[in-house]
Amino acid sequence: MTKVKVAINGYGTIGKRVADAVALQDDMEIIGVAKTRPNFETVMAKDKGFNVYTLADRVGAMEKEGIEVSGTVEEMIEAADVVVDCTPGKVGATNKDLYEKAGIKAIWQGGEAHTLTGCSFNAETNYDEALGKDFVRVVSCNTTGLCRVLSPLDKEFGIKKARVTLLRRAADPGDIKTGPINAIVPNPIKLPSHHGPDVKTVIPNIDIATTAVKLPTTLMHLHTVNLELEKECTAEDVESILAEQSRVRFVGQGITSTAEIMELAKDLGRPRGDMWENCIWNESITMYEGELYFFQAIHQESDVIPENVDAIRAMMELESDASRSIEITNKTMGI
Ligand code: NAD
Numbered sequence: 240m241t242k243v244k245v246a247i248n249g250y251g252t253i254g255k256r257v258a259d260a261v262a263l264q265d266d267m268e269i270i271g272v273a274k275t276r277p278n279f280e281t282v283m284a285k286d287k288g289f290n291v292y293t294l295a296d297r298v299g300a301m302e303k304e305g306i307e308v309s310g311t312v313e314e315m316i317e318a319a320d321v322v323v324d325c326t327p328g329k330v331g332a333t334n335k336d337l338y339e340k341a342g343i344k345a346i347w348q349g350g351e352a353h354t355l356t357g358c359s360f361n362a363e364t365n366y367d368e369a370l371g372k373d374f375v376r377v378v379s380c381n382t383t384g385l386c387r388v389l390s391p392l393d394k395e396f397g398i399k400k401a402r403v404t405l406l407r408r409a410a411d412p413g414d415i416k417t418g419p420i421n422a423i424v425p426n427p428i429k430l431p432s433h434h435g436p437d438v439k440t441v442i443p444n445i446d447i448a449t450t451a452v453k454l455p456t457t458l459m460h461l462h463t464v465n466l467e468l469e470k471e472c473t474a475e476d477v478e479s480i481l482a483e484q485s486r487v488r489f490v491g492q493g494i495t496s497t498a499e500i501m502e503l504a505k506d507l508g509r510p511r512g513d514m515w516e517n518c519i520w521n522e523s524i525t526m527y528e529g530e531l532y533f534f535q536a537i538h539q540e541s542d543v544i545p546e547n548v549d550a551i552r553a554m555m556e557l558e559s560d561a562s563r564s565i566e567i568t569n570k571t572m573g574i
Contacts, residue, residue: 240266243555246292246319247272248312248334250280252411253348254325256544258289259510261323263571264548266557271315277304290315316341321551324348331355335374344372344554346547349379349437359440361386362549362568363486366561369553377546381405381460382437384517384537387486388464390442392531395480397469401447404463405434411540412457424453459497459514459536466531474524477531481519485569486545488516490536497536504538513541515574545572 243266247258250272261267271290274281275297284291285306292315293301293308301308309315316322316337321344324331328350335355338345353359356374360366364386369375378386389401407426410417427433434449481487494500504514515538523534548568549561558564568574 242266242268243551243557244268244270244318244320245551246270246315246322248315248322248324249326249331250274250284251325251327252413252540253543253547254323255280255284256511256513256541257323257325257547258284259287260544260548260568260572261551262287264567265571267548267551270318271309273312273315274301277301277306281306313337313341316343319343321346321555323547323551324351338374345374346550346554347374347376348543349377349382351376353437353440359437360546360550360553361390361441362546362553362561362565363387363484364390364441366549366553366564369550370559371556372554375550375554377543377550378437378441380537380539380542381407381434381462382441383542383546384460384462384535385434385438385447385464386441387484387517388481388519388535389438389445389447389466391480391484392466392468392477393442393445395470396472396477398445398466399469400467401435401438401445402465403434403447403449405432405449405451406461406463407451407453408456408458408460408539409453410457414457418455419453420455422455426451426453456497458501459518459538461497462535462537464531464533464535467529468531471529472526474526474531477526477533478521478524481521481524484517485565486516486542486574488514488518489521490518491520491522494518494520500536501538509573511541513544514538515541515545515572517542545569545574548572 290309431448432451435447505512
């Protein structure tokens, strides 16, 4: 089988994980990763055997640090079938001209606006929409986590109204510049937050409103989900639907916090201690006065990674059936 050639532009938190996940697939290969700085991640990319590319004006800086580059970002793009843009939010959009000129398919991340691609993606929800598309956006970690539960519950019971509070990690663990370190920050203060409209880019007809606060933690986000459903059902009915979702994991057995979930991910031997699935406390799934409530934790650094792999498969039409792509991705990654 000819493998689809994938380039990763931006090799940070998301890019390095997407590169590793793509490298596990039989139908895809990494032809290069682009880094702007000669840091430990650049050295790691070389050690893993990836070809490293950089911006034209950074070649000298890389070589000065003893890092041999395979060429410029433009050259990497020329050699690829699809590029996964994992540059920081808003930087990605500035690369669109480059991809269009090269006639290459491109995937962006949740830091970009829906309007950049017109197609916002979550594998379980709208895989078919991305089939053969040139430009797709894999939605953010929070939106991915919400789509994974709202979409199956909407299909089964009909969601009349979704109200979600997002308790967000302030920064990623490796980020030394972002705060707060001792405050709770309503963010945004103007309500509702932008997270609800972002879910609507994938599930257009849902009535959802969200609020969000930033907390001094780096591990995971936590969502308090409250739903009014069309059909009458019990907490057990909801639990059985969520139990069927391959990217949902129930937690309990002494797991009472995001810290213990991250410990579990490490104990499971997950690369980088990643937890790709939504973690739902099944004990929290409750019907109260006709409304559904539950808690779920989302590992912001990794839940979007399998979604990027499925997005490549849909855009390149390697697999037309969503469930088959999801199954392959899950199996190769160990989900
Ligand atoms: P990051 O800062 O960890 O990594 C970005 C990488 O891109 C860095 O290596 C940086 O050096 C490089 N870069 C910067 N400018 C570049 C350029 N012009 N060309 C090539 N590379 C360049 O960022 P991240 O957290 O991986 O975020 C990437 C995208 O993923 C953003 O859209 C973000 O919103 C989204 N996202 C992030 C998270 C998260 O929790 N970190 C979760 C889901 C989605």
